[in-house]
Amino acid sequence: MKILKTTIGNVEIRNPLILASGILGSTYSSLKRLFHEGLGAVTTKSIGFKPRKGYPNPSVLYLPEIHSIINAVGLANPGCVKFGKELQKIDSDVKLIVSLYASSPEEFVSVIDCIRRYNKKTELLAFELNLSCPHAKRLGIAVGTDPEIVREIVKKVKRTSRIPIWVKLTPNITDITKIGEAAVSAGANALVAINTVKAMLIDIRTKKPILGNIRGGLSGQAIKPVGLRAIYDLYETLGSKIPLIGLGGISKWEDVVEYILAGACAVEIGSAFTNYSSPNILISKLLKGLESYLIHEEVSLEELRGVAHE
Numbered sequence: 164m165k166i167l168k169t170t171i172g173n174v175e176i177r178n179p180l181i182l183a184s185g186i187l188g189s190t191y192s193s194l195k196r197l198f199h200e201g202l203g204a205v206t207t208k209s210i211g212f213k214p215r216k217g218y219p220n221p222s223v224l225y226l227p228e229i230h231s232i233i234n235a236v237g238l239a240n241p242g243c244v245k246f247g248k249e250l251q252k253i254d255s256d257v258k259l260i261v262s263l264y265a266s267s268p269e270e271f272v273s274v275i276d277c278i279r280r281y282n283k284k285t286e287l288l289a290f291e292l293n294l295s296c297p298h299a300k301r302l303g304i305a306v307g308t309d310p311e312i313v314r315e316i317v318k319k320v321k322r323t324s325r326i327p328i329w330v331k332l333t334p335n336i337t338d339i340t341k342i343g344e345a346a347v348s349a350g351a352n353a354l355v356a357i358n359t360v361k362a363m364l365i366d367i368r369t370k371k372p373i374l375g376n377i378r379g380g381l382s383g384q385a386i387k388p389v390g391l392r393a394i395y396d397l398y399e400t401l402g403s404k405i406p407l408i409g410l411g412g413i414s415k416w417e418d419v420v421e422y423i424l425a426g427a428c429a430v431e432i433g434s435a436f437t438n439y440s441s442p443n444i445l446i447s448k449l450l451k452g453l454e455s456y457l458i459h460e461e462v463s464l465e466e467l468r469g470v471a472h473e
């Protein structure tokens with residue numbers, strides 16, 4: 164499937180489909196399996212400096228009527244020491260993106276240093292800075308909605324890391340392009356949009372919020388138009404000078420095409436995997452559909468990028 168080869172800045176992957184952070188990628192064997200089943204690359208769940216337990220249950224709820232999920236997992240993760248050591252177990256041919264979160268520029272640098280110290284083996288495709296988790300206090304969105312903080316984080320991280328830096332943006336802001344511009348001006352190598360949309364649920368019997376954390380983030384098909392608009396806005400403002408990676412609600416190949424027409428050069432997929440007994444069913448449907456579309460339309464992915472703006 165040569166036609167699906169994709170370039171994100173200086174990075175080349177075999178196709179534009181990437182596993183989104185936090186979904187299915189919590190063990191190294193599942194990351195490896197998803198890559199070997201055909202994805203272009205896979206992203207780990209977000210890793211912080213210290214281990215974190217996350218929020219009390221219920222923390223993940225499925226909303227089948229809108230093919231969506233609401234979660235408040237709260238960045239549960241093993242911390243960078245354990246993660247860095249385990250990273251060495253992963254096959255070197257797996258194209259891996261490591262997602263990171265922190266509460267300050269200095270802490271982001273410490274997490275990267277820590278992973279570098281413990282992982283001497285695996286060559287990473289990129290670090291994805293999660294500046295967008297909607298429900299973790301003083302983390303994620305708290306640092307990702309202020310252009311000055313974003314600029315400072317990206318600048319500091321770029322100074323310490325020769326690995327490409329992707330910045331994952333939140334849709335929970337009036338103008339996503341201001342944050343995108345700040346990240347690009349500080350040297351980000353790609354922008355990823357979107358993380359989940361702030362949301363909640365209330366039980367009408369107990370008359371109380373359902374999630375353990377009360378508030379959470381919505382993902383899945385319900386948020387596709389939100390993600391699409393974010394990519395459209397970013398492309399309109401920043402043009403083709405920065406690679407954009409679109410995500411939010413992708414469940415079929417037509418969604419991938421829409422994101423590319425809006426301006427993305429690759430996409431990430433998360434919640435849709437939970438609708439399949441085996442991820443390879445979704446991966447092969449997406450790859451086949453995308454390939455047939457490109458052949459039928461006689462266009463390359465590159466030529467299709469941003470065409471909705473013309």
Ligand SMILES: Cc1cc2nc3c(=O)[nH]c(=O)nc-3n(C[C@H](O)[C@H](O)[C@H](O)COP(=O)(O)O)c2cc1C
Binds near residue numbers: 358383413
């Ligand atoms: C259970 C769950 C856990 C998630 N954990 C993370 C995470 O650790 N880091 C992150 O950047 N995004 C996380 N996300 C957000 C996804 O990566 C993605 O941005 C979002 O779900 C939208 O894509 P989708 O509609 O394809 O799922 C999580 C989403 C879900 C549903």
